[in-house]
Amino acid sequence: MRELGYETFFLGAHDRGARVAHRMCLDHPEVVRKVCVMDIVPTLTMYRETNQEFATKYMWWFFLIQKEPLPEHMIGADSLFFLNMHFEIQNGTRGALTDDALAEYRRCFCRPEAIHASCEDYRASADIDLEMDEADKRANRKIEAALLALWGGKGAIGKLWNVLDVWRGYSNGSVQGRPLDSGHYLAEEQPEEVLREMLPFFVKGEDHKLQADRQVA
Numbered sequence: 348m349r350e351l352g353y354e355t356f357f358l359g360a361h362d363r364g365a366r367v368a369h370r371m372c373l374d375h376p377e378v379v380r381k382v383c384v385m386d387i388v389p390t391l392t393m394y395r396e397t398n399q400e401f402a403t404k405y406m407w408w409f410f411l412i413q414k415e416p417l418p419e420h421m422i423g424a425d426s427l428f429f430l431n432m433h434f435e436i437q438n439g440t441r442g443a444l445t446d447d448a449l450a451e452y453r454r455c456f457c458r459p460e461a462i463h464a465s466c467e468d469y470r471a472s473a474d475i476d477l478e479m480d481e482a483d484k485r486a487n488r489k490i491e492a493a494l495l496a497l498w499g500g501k502g503a504i505g506k507l508w509n510v511l512d513v514w515r516g517y518s519n520g521s522v523q524g525r526p527l528d529s530g531h532y533l534a535e536e537q538p539e540e541v542l543r544e545m546l547p548f549f550v551k552g553e554d555h556k557l558q559a560d561r562q563v564a
Contacts, residue, residue, distance in 0.1 A: 348378070357549045358492075359383040361534060363468065366390055366476070369517075372490040373483055380553070383495040383545050385533050386504055388513045390472055391480035396508075404503040407433070411469035418466050419459070426457040439501035439530020440537070448535070489519045495548045496524035497541065502531045523548070 348356050358379050360368040365384035372379050387393075393401065393408070402409060411418050422429045430453060438444055455461055483489075496514050498504045505526050515522045525544070529536035 354378065355380045357381050357383075359385075359545055359549075361385040362387060362531070366472065369490070370476075370479070372492055373488055376491045379492045381493045381495070381549055382490070383497065383548065384514075385496075385541075386498045386502060386531050388504060388508050388510055389480065389517055390476055391484065392508070392513055394473065394477060398507075401503070401507055404436075404507075408469065408473075411466045412473040415463070415466065419463050422462050422466075423459060426462060427453060430456050437502070437531035438536070439499055440532075440535075443529075443532060443536040489517055490514075491519050493520045493548075494518050494522045494524075495544065496522065497533055497544055498524070498526050499529040499531050499533055499536070500526035501529060 348354075355378050358368050358371065358381070360383070362385070365387045366389075368379075368382055368384055369387075369389060372382055393405075434444060434449070434452075456465070494514055496510050498510050504510060510526075511522055511524055514524075527533055527537045527540045527544075529540075534541050
């Protein structure tokens, strides 16, 4: 972002990217002006409050973290089936994921190195990510930026947790948000709704700062 001419910025992210956004807010609070996280609650909460329903609906959180090469081998035996079932379980709006998008996902994912990288990401979330989250919890480090949480009303997150209350426990700034009429893929299933929520949240009270950033850029 500095190379693009921005010292501070708005941050919006979905799923795994939203977990990166959470970490960025903690490690670099001076750069994140406002943040929008989509269809997650913090990793620490999800692992520490695991129950049968969560373990069933998010089985890959527990499957992909197993030691190499178990999940890699099992997924690789029929990677297309695994990916297609993942989309079928998570998508709440028929047709939201276009044929072109699905073809690109399949092209990128169905390779041994991509499957391994996916498993490594989940292993890290259950290992070093939790260690850092626990350390932040003990130090009472919280998000300072204003936070917008959006989640799929047809998905599992809002059914398993009071999303806003959870994020308020991790934030010193304001927290707002609501469910959208979608499954997990908010931006694909309800793109106009995502924009209607994000744009006013980011822009409100920020006009003078936006002008300054445009001049820098």
